[in-house]
């Protein structure tokens with residue numbers, strides 16, 4: 001499937017050097033970043049271009065979520081430069097396309113909470129779909145980012161197996177071999193809604209269990225990490241630190257009692273306050 005190379009309406013920006021040649025046959029994907037600056041002005045737009053070029057860390061696409069301004073450094077079918085390699089794997093070149101978008105914003109303040117997406121955002125999403133990229137997040141929604149001290153809540157799932165084999169949308173916080181926590185806890189449902197679609201595949205308990213099993217198989221997860229990931233999948237119900245501690249205990253008790261991960265999560269969900277309007281939560285209830 002050949003898709004859009006230059007997004008209609010995007011401003012062309014000269015990169016510091018051309019993007020890398022892609023030979024990967026892995027499914028196509030998008031990687032979301034935030035530049036860690038406040039959006040909305042032409043001065044920040046110019047500053048971000050300067051910073052990305054000086055670091056030789058250009059993505060294919062730059063986006064201002066307040067003004068709907070869209071820029072493009074290089075064709076969508078070459079590798080960008082915003083990811084670190086994962087050992088010998090050239091992470092920027094995994095996927096038939098690996099479209100990276102730097103959103104001007106801060107990971108601690110998810111841009112979907114205040115943005116004003118318009119026709120350029122829709123054009124970006126349409127271009128992603130033209131390559132067969134589905135409205136899915138194979139590693140789950142991006143985790144929340146806490147600025148001080150910097151960490152993701154919970155720690156990011158950075159599964160090699162998922163990254164190398166599954167297409168869809170990822171955050172920088174999901175990518176193996178990388179340690180950045182952007183784009184923070186953006187709303188994946190808001191993202192798709194702004195481009196005029198309702199995602200067909202949402203994150204369910206079954207998918208979550210598969211994800212955790214894969215991470216365990218890769219030997220990367222401690223029990224605490226697994227617990228954090230499991231509870232994170234129910235994060236919309238967590239309101240306070242006290243509730244979080246109760247959730248942690250309920251999870252540990254269930255695992256100590258020999259229950260499966262799904263059963264432990266069911267126990268945890270019983271003591272939490274769901275936010276009913278959240279689509280992902282509802283999908284979990286149904287799934």
Ligand SMILES: [Zn+2]
Pocket residue numbers: 032033034082172180182
């Ligand atoms: Zn990033």
